[in-house]
Amino acid sequence: MTSSPLPRKLELPYRWNDADGLVRVEMAVNEDPGRFGGEDFARGCPYLRATIEPPAVGYREMIGWVQMADLGDRAGGFKADLFEPLGKVPHPFAFFGFSPTLFDSPHSTNRNWNFSAHTFLCGLGGKLIEQAEGRRREVRAVLGFKWGFTKSGTEIDSFGPEPLSSEDWNGHLGYLREEFRAWSFPSGFFDHPLP
Secondary structure, eight states: OBOSOOOEEEEEEEEETTEEEEEEEEEEEOSOGGGGTOOGGGTTSEEEEEEEESOOOSGGGEEEEEEEEEOSSSTTSOEEOOOGGGOSOSSSOSEEEESOOEEEOOOOSOSEEEEEEEEEEEEEOSOHHHHHTTSOOBEEEEEEEEEEEEEETTEEEEEEEEEOOHHHHHTTHHHHHHHOTTSBOOSSBOSSOOO
């Protein structure tokens, strides 16, 4: 049973590559795990969906989601929360593409479990030709929000989504730079890539 009221919504405007956009975030209770492709023990846990508007028209609007998660049951605090079915990938993005939707429905068979996420909308720095030729691998954060929950027996207490600051992004840079050495991670939030 979720003790805090859901659903909750958050809207975050942004600007990337000279285009204005809007992130719409919704956090709600997973009442039907099968609908989302999950296991029945996920029932009652929160899920989160973040969508991007307007739809992208081309390469200039390619953007993605970098999510850092602290699962509470592993050492080391926040780590990159990648899309597990893909296995280990050489980049920090959980989702990437043209107006990609972020979806997450964290759950555990553990009776007591904490899940805390810092989720960032990020673009690639530089020009497409630099990225395609592998000369530039740069992740630039645009905005972020936090969300999560604490599970204690059958009680689930959720928090967020709430906006994060660029300082929150900066707090993850040491880990990201160490874990993804082929990539660079400038500090702060960007409203468009610099030349």
